[in-house]
Amino acid sequence: MTYSSFFYSEILAIFRRKQDAVNALVFFLLVITLFPLGVSPSKEFLQPAAGGIIWCAVALAVLMSVEGMFKEDYNDGSLEQLVVSGLYLPVLVLLKLAVHWFAIMLPLLVLTPILSQMLFINWEILWVLILTLILGSPALFLIGTIGAALTVSLRRGAVLMLLIILPFYLPVIIFSTGAIAAAQVGQPYNGQLAILGAISLMTLTLSPIMAAVSIKASVN
Amino acid sequence: MAFESINEFISMGTHGPYVWSVYGISLILLLGSYFASVKAKKNQIKRLKQRYLREQKS
């Protein structure tokens, strides 16, 4: 096994399991639909709330899709094979995450312009929304991986994973929606974007290692 | 003493119910933690003692 053969096989696996990515997207759409139906379809509610609605939906959709990231590998024994492969496990985790990020986030980013019209987001604000998604979503994936790796040996780990990981998503959600809210009232939002980038970078250094520790503890 | 009388101390101006309910709930929670922890330790010691004595006999 080499890094490139692993990377290629991950792309292939994602491609073969397209339905998983589609499920995440549909889930994302469903969560967003809940708000106009559950609270109010009026522009007065949706326009200021749009950033928060989209970000909550993204956080949940990412959690749902990351949760199953190691499940199949765990069940068929390939996770063990990764541990004994002699390759550096954090790098493998990172490669896997990169593939997942592209598979989930690219379609989601394509979808946002359409959604932003449904939630009455102006075109100028849309740009900020997309920037927060690009800068903040890596942190969601990276933190989520730790939870996925910890709960992979559990038959019903999804709720547990939600419980332990969601609190760590709060800063990302706060600063993303903060940037969007600031843009909506015409204030500068560079600071929030910078913090989002910083959080993503910080988790980039920490969480592959933590996920690797968790994977090693989980395979037995 | 910041209060003139016992009644005043208990009523705390108009804030008595708030103050005393906070301290009451806290007392229950703290005592609960204390007794639960002490009892858990006692039970574990008892369990181990029985087990060791049983092992010694056999």
Place this chain on the structure above:
Amino acid sequence: MISADLGKPLHSNLDLSISGLVIERSERILCDNFSCVVKAGEVARIMGENGAGKSTLLKVIAGILQPLEGQIFFSGEDISYHRDMLHRELLYLGHHAGIKAVFSVAENLNWYCPNQTSDAIELALDVVGLAGYSDTPAHQLSAGQQRRIALARLWLTDKKVWLLDEPFTALDVKGVAVLEAKIKQHTDAGGLVILTTHQALDDSLSVKEIKLV
């Protein structure tokens, strides 16, 4: 990689020694103060009752499980905490052999052995009795056939240390003979094999029995 220039296999000095290993699994001591040495050219067979911890011992050697106490040395180096050195030379096949259901047979082998040509892969599949299956998705195969995909890796690898958990279960009489021949070839070339099996092994192999009680 066998170096022809030197006239002898590389790593012929390689050995794996275990000293004072204590393994605990769910509140039960499986291995108490267990020691053994396996040298290059040897086949070590771990013996023991069902549930004695044969697979667990293999996993501990592979570094998948942590022992409670004890050291493992690989060619003299202490690898108790960091198995990287061993992993570079290790091929481990466990109960679940890491075959991905969504991949075809050839894709599964390509992933593990990326440097092999498709001819080599076809040949290996032929040996384990999966000729003509290379494009079949693995989930369409039986559990036994899936195990044989994993076994095909033995013909495609240059790793020196093999840890095999029940490698013979999915094979028929002919397959067993072929695999035994492969193991012999591997040990003759200076390789090292540790395996668990219920089956009696062929006499031509120099088998060292390791008893777990």
Place this chain on the structure above:
Amino acid sequence: MNWIWFHKLGSPKWFFQWANKWSKFAFVIGLVMLVVGIAWGLGFAPADYQQGNSFRIIYIHVPSAILAQSCYLGLGVAGLVSLVWRMKMAPVFIKAVAPLGAVMAVIALISGAIWGKPTWGAWWVWDARLTSVLILFLLYMGVIAIQNSLDDMQLADKAVAVISVVGLINLPIIKYSVEWWNTLHQPATFTITAKPAMPMEMWLPLLLSTLGMYGFIAAIAMWRMQTEVLVREHRSNWVKKEILDNGI
């Protein structure tokens, strides 16, 4: 610097005997300070000129809030020690302290909410301090949940260590983000505890009750850790000897 104490702390036997000696001491001192501090605060400290007597809730609210944070800090450090040095006592510490931290967070939340009623006129206000204690409580529940869900002890120990370390690094970010969020949504709110220059008669009992709470929780934590040591080391000879000979 002498590191022997550090290595000794890693030994369950040494810890058990050390805790036998010191836990009662910590408990008595802590309890006395806690009772004196709270009695002083309730009966003798002056009432707040703005909030009146509801201010006296501070003598339980602040100690428990501080303890909730300190326990989480301890969890994070223990998680780090557990991952890096594989010290046996670190997971024991996490397992024993996490529920105590959760109780402290609950006390801080309840007292904050009840204090909020006379101060803000509402049981709950999304104030930065209350919100971050709420999140802290959720973090504790996460640690406890994963501890209880994983049957394999080695995995559970690793898992709580990982989550504690991640939490330790994230806690400042969470706190900062919540404060920033709070100023964004509620400019210049009247926060209940952030007061400029508290007079000595108010501050001293607060210090006493906080220190007392530390002692009280430390003693309970030691007992819980001892229990956990007994569970984990029940096969070792020293536990057997300790229990049969000393009849502890």
